[in-house]
Amino acid sequence: MASSQHVLLSPAELAYLHASLSLTPPIRPDGRSPTQFRPLVAETGILPGTNGSARICFADGTEAIVGVKAEVERTAQRPGEETVFLEEGGGGDGDGDDDDDEEGETGAQGDRRKGEASWVEMTVEIPGLRDDDSGTAFLSAMLSEALLADGEFVKRLWINRRFHWKLYLDIILISPPLSYPLPLLSLTTHLALLSTRLPRLKSEGDEDPFFDDDWAAAPYLFPRSSSSSATAATNTTATKQPATATRPPITLLVMAFGNNIIFDPSKEELAVADVALAVSVTSSNSSSNSSGDGENDEAASAGGRSLRLLSIRTIDPPSRLTPPGVPNAANAAYGAAAALGTQKMLEARTAETEAVEGVWRAPRGGAKRMVLGALVQKTLERGGVVDEVLDALEGVDLG
Amino acid sequence: MPLDTSTYNLALLRVDGRRWNELRRVHAQIRTQAAADGSSYLEMGHTKVMCVVTGPSEPGPRRGGVAGGGSGGAGAGGAGGKAEVVVGIVIAGFSSVDRKRHGRGDKRTLELASTVANALAASLHTHLFPHSQINVSLHVLSQDGSLLAALINAATLACVDAGIPMTDYVAACTAGSTSTYAANDEGADPLLDLNHQEEQELPGLTVATLGESDRVAVLVCESRVQVSRLEGMLAVGVDGCKQMREILDRVVRDKGRRMIQEGTVEKGVGLDDMDVD
Numbered sequence: 204m205a206s207s208q209h210v211l212l213s214p215a216e217l218a219y220l221h222a223s224l225s226l227t228p229p230i231r232p233d234g235r236s237p238t239q240f241r242p243l244v245a246e247t248g249i250l251p252g253t254n255g256s257a258r259i260c261f262a263d264g265t266e267a268i269v270g271v272k273a274e275v276e277r278t279a280q281r282p283g284e285e286t287v288f289l290e291e292g293g294g295g296d297g298d299g300d301d302d303d304d305e306e307g308e309t310g311a312q313g314d315r316r317k318g319e320a321s322w323v324e325m326t327v328e329i330p331g332l333r334d335d336d337s338g339t340a341f342l343s344a345m346l347s348e349a350l351l352a353d354g355e356f357v358k359r360l361w362i363n364r365r366f367h368w369k370l371y372l373d374i375i376l377i378s379p380p381l382s383y384p385l386p387l388l389s390l391t392t393h394l395a396l397l398s399t400r401l402p403r404l405k406s407e408g409d410e411d412p413f414f415d416d417d418w419a420a421a422p423y424l425f426p427r428s429s430s431s432s433a434t435a436a437t438n439t440t441a442t443k444q445p446a447t448a449t450r451p452p453i454t455l456l457v458m459a460f461g462n463n464i465i466f467d468p469s470k471e472e473l474a475v476a477d478v479a480l481a482v483s484v485t486s487s488n489s490s491s492n493s494s495g496d497g498e499n500d501e502a503a504s505a506g507g508r509s510l511r512l513l514s515i516r517t518i519d520p521p522s523r524l525t526p527p528g529v530p531n532a533a534n535a536a537y538g539a540a541a542a543l544g545t546q547k548m549l550e551a552r553t554a555e556t557e558a559v560e561g562v563w564r565a566p567r568g569g570a571k572r573m574v575l576g577a578l579v580q581k582t583l584e585r586g587g588v589v590d591e592v593l594d595a596l597e598g599v600d601l602g
Numbered sequence: 603m604p605l606d607t608s609t610y611n612l613a614l615l616r617v618d619g620r621r622w623n624e625l626r627r628v629h630a631q632i633r634t635q636a637a638a639d640g641s642s643y644l645e646m647g648h649t650k651v652m653c654v655v656t657g658p659s660e661p662g663p664r665r666g667g668v669a670g671g672g673s674g675g676a677g678a679g680g681a682g683g684k685a686e687v688v689v690g691i692v693i694a695g696f697s698s699v700d701r702k703r704h705g706r707g708d709k710r711t712l713e714l715a716s717t718v719a720n721a722l723a724a725s726l727h728t729h730l731f732p733h734s735q736i737n738v739s740l741h742v743l744s745q746d747g748s749l750l751a752a753l754i755n756a757a758t759l760a761c762v763d764a765g766i767p768m769t770d771y772v773a774a775c776t777a778g779s780t781s782t783y784a785a786n787d788e789g790a791d792p793l794l795d796l797n798h799q800e801e802q803e804l805p806g807l808t809v810a811t812l813g814e815s816d817r818v819a820v821l822v823c824e825s826r827v828q829v830s831r832l833e834g835m836l837a838v839g840v841d842g843c844k845q846m847r848e849i850l851d852r853v854v855r856d857k858g859r860r861m862i863q864e865g866t867v868e869k870g871v872g873l874d875d876m877d878v879d
Contacts, residue, residue: 250650252744253696264637268652268743270696326703328692330654330739334706373695377652377741378637 210474210521214528214563221475221522221563224460231472237465238588243390245599247398255399255424259391263469266377267387269395275362275412276322276369318357318367323350325372327388329380345516346374346389349452349483352513356451359424363409368401382470383518385481389454390596396451398601399424423601425450449487452513453592457482457582458520459574464581466588475563476520478570482582483513484589508590510583517570528562610780614791617799618647622780623838625795625845630755630853632763640764644756647797648746651753653760654739658685658731685731689719691753693742715740718753721774721810721820727767736766747798748776750808750822755850762854770813773847774820777839778806783826790831792838805831809839813847816840 212220223230229237241262250256255271327343329336350356360368372395374388400421402414415421458465458476465472473479486508582589610616620626626647635641640655691711693704704711722738738757742749754774761768778796781787783805796806805827810820818840827835861867 250696250744252648252699256696260635264635266635266637268694268741270694270743272696272701274701326695328694330690330692330741331737371695371701373701375692375694375741378635378654379656379739381637 210471212471212474214526215561217475217522217525218528218561218563220471221460222561224465224472224475225463227463229460229463229465231465231469233469235467237463238591240467240588240592240595241469245390245394245596247394247599247601254401255395255397257391257394257398259387259394261382261387263382264378265381265384265387267384267391268375268377269388269391270373270375271395271399272371272373273360273368273399273401274371275366278365278367280365316358316361318354318360320347320351320357322357322360322367323347323370323372325350326374328373328375329384330376331379342385342388343374345385345454345481345483345514346392348516349389349454349485349513350392352452352483353485353511355449362404362412363406365409366412370399372396383456383468383473385454385518386456386467389452389483390592393451393453394596394599397423397425397596397599427601449485450593450597452483452485453589453596454481454483455582455589455592456480456518457578459570459578462577464578474521474525476522477566478574478578479518479520480570480575480578481516481518482579483515484582485511485513486589486593487511508593510585510589512579512583515575515579520566522565525563525565527564528559530559530562610791616793618797620795622791623794623841625775625842626797628846628849630759630850632759632853632857638760638764640760640762640766642756642759642763644752644759646748646752646755646795648744649748649752650742650744651749651756652741652743653753653756654741655736655757655760655764655766656739657736657764658734658766659737661686661733661735683729683732684723685726685728685734685736687719687723687726687728687736687738689715689722689738689740689757691715691718691740691742693745697742697745714750714753717750717820717822718757721754721772722757722761724819725768725770725772725812726761727769730767736761736764745798747796747801748808750774750820751776751795751810751846754810754820755846759850759853763857770815771847771850772810772812772819773843773850774808774810775839775842775846776801776806776808777835777842778804779827779831779835780804783828786828788830792831792834794838794842805835807832807835807839809836809843811840811843811847814844 220232223232231237233241235241243262244260245257247255247257249258249268250270253270254273256269258266258268260266325343325347327339327346329339329342332339360370362368372392374392376384376388400418400423403417403420403422404412405415406413455466456468456473457480458468458473459478460476468476468479581587614621616622618626627645629645631643633641634643634652635654638654638656640653642653644651644653691714693708693711695701695703718738718740722736726736728736738760740753740757742753751774754772758768758772762771775794776796778793778800779790780793781790782803793800793804796804800806805823805825807821807823807825807827809818811817812819821836823832858867862869
């Protein structure tokens with residue numbers, strides 16, 4: 204879909220753009236550094252009728268809104284697991300009482316809490332495209348893949364053995380798809396999940412779930428690292444969270460031009476990329492750092508975050524679909540080739556396949572393994588782009 | 603959950619505490635999105651709608667079933683020498699209280715789209731843009747009654763922002779009656795601007811008028827109501843549309859004034875009557 208959207212650039216312009224992006228250091232059309240993100244406007248909690256919502260406007264004018272709704276759903280029981288449940292049922296009541304010693308608890312609870320990918324339903328709406336459009340389906344698959352990849356996220360939706368939350372994520376692109384909307388949708392989803400709150404559970408064990416009416420007491424699905432220790436003492440659901448405060452995944456686009464690695468491509472840059480990757484990354488603040496409460500937030504956020512790679516997808520850059528430029532020597536319109544004999548025509552054809560300075564030639568063949576490795580490494584670099592983006596998103600006030 | 607209408611006669615207050623002739627809080631913004639030709643955001647109570655207008659532009663390649671979700675077209679494209687108004691409505695799954703997936707081919711959404719498209723096509727000067735297309739894409743973020751009215755108002759604002767010449771504002775509003783059809787109450791009062799609860803229970807209609815005139819551009823009534831009550835409802839609705847027009851006009855003027863102050867646009871000839879501080 205949008206990734207293969209044609210930009211209205213001539214082959215000569217494409218070649219110029221590609222050449223300037225291949226320089227060391229690369230020169231981007233908007234003067235950014237290779238790792239610099241475009242400014243964005245973000246807000247959360249825009250829709251009080253949802254469990255969590257967010258809106259992000261990118262500088263290129265694209266805008267997305269994500270709303271999260273949660274419903275309680277009965278977990279399908281499998282006959283084989285029933286006996287195990289009954290055995291553990293006795294111990295389950297005890298768990299509710301001694302919440303204080305978390306260290307011993309988390310291990311046991313972590314094993315018990317299960318999740319299934321079907322507990323999350325994600326829909327992507329792109330104006331002007333059909334529901335079953337391959338591009339939309341691919342986008343939604345990539346976004347949900349990042350969310351479900353490690354199986355940790357769905358465990359948060361566990362209520363007790365008989366019930367779970369069913370989470371509906373509705374992702375709407377408001378603006379027409381001007382550039383490939385994957386990073387926008389991913390960042391908006393990240394923010395919406397950060398702002399998502401589920402009602403506080405009042406019932407214990409495997410009873411029918413019963414929730415607190417007070418929305419102010421509702422814990423966040425992803426408790427903030429600074430406040431998580433405070434809320435953990437008061438509510439029972441927070442104790443279910445693992446000791447590390449993980450964050451929802453983000454998916455970023457990374458491109459390679461020769462040896463240059465460039466983040467956050469604009470539409471024009473993506474159109475000439477050699478390789479474009481969608482890299483999904485999640486972050487977890489390691490428990491060793493968060494245990495030291497005396498540390499200030501900056502140190503915890505900069506040093507304590509460990510990035511984890513969730514998934515990688517190659518994106519077909521539109522450059523593969525751009526028609527190659529024809530050198531003047533071989534261009535019939537210039538009269539050069541018209542009068543030539545077959546011998547010279549053959550030469551002209553070889554000239555077309557060779558790289559000619561200033562003539563656009565679409566990249567051929569797949570990405571080299573070294574390049575892919577470098578792209579991933581650069582993304583996961585400490586203090587790199589992902590850290591910067593996550594810090595920025597964490598700075599958004601959760602309404 | 604049936605709406606308790608019995609208390610209305612005691613205090614003459616509706617379920618949300620309004621009088622019969624009061625609009626809900628209306629908040630609107632225009633030029634909410636930098637990339638679009640025209641854009642707007644409108645809240646009527648808890649009904650929240652966003653609108654993005656693209657065009658007038660060359661009609662793109664025809665995809666199957668026209669662009670967008672529930673979409674309706676009005677005005678002949680190309681051949682008739684008039685711009686075609688294509689309206690697409692996306693109702694977000696999270697917009698209602700219970701999450702509901704609205705498919706693209708939803709008949710209700712299609713009808714809303716074609717109503718909005720017809721209303722806009724009649725008031726926009728589409729003959730100035732032959733062989734072109736005006737794309738209006740509406741997003742419903744939250745629903746609490748008077749959806750069609752909110753859609754029409756948002757579309758009007760976005761068209762103003764896009765700078766498409768039009769005869770006047772198309773301002774819409776809903777009107778209802780205090781008792782149900784079955785009650786057959788002759789003395790029922792008309793109500794202005796129904797919310798979701800009232801819309802479920804009471805007869806209601808949506809009316810849109812052209813500017814300050816009494817000319818009705820849209821009139822949709824989907825519920826059973828005695829003919830004798832209709833006139834009162836319509837009169838209240840038209841009155842509400844005038845109030846709505848004032849609100850929309852203020853939004854546009856405020857934005858225009860701010861843009862002149864910021865120097866985004868130069869103060870033009872036609873803007874002399876606007877008092878810019």
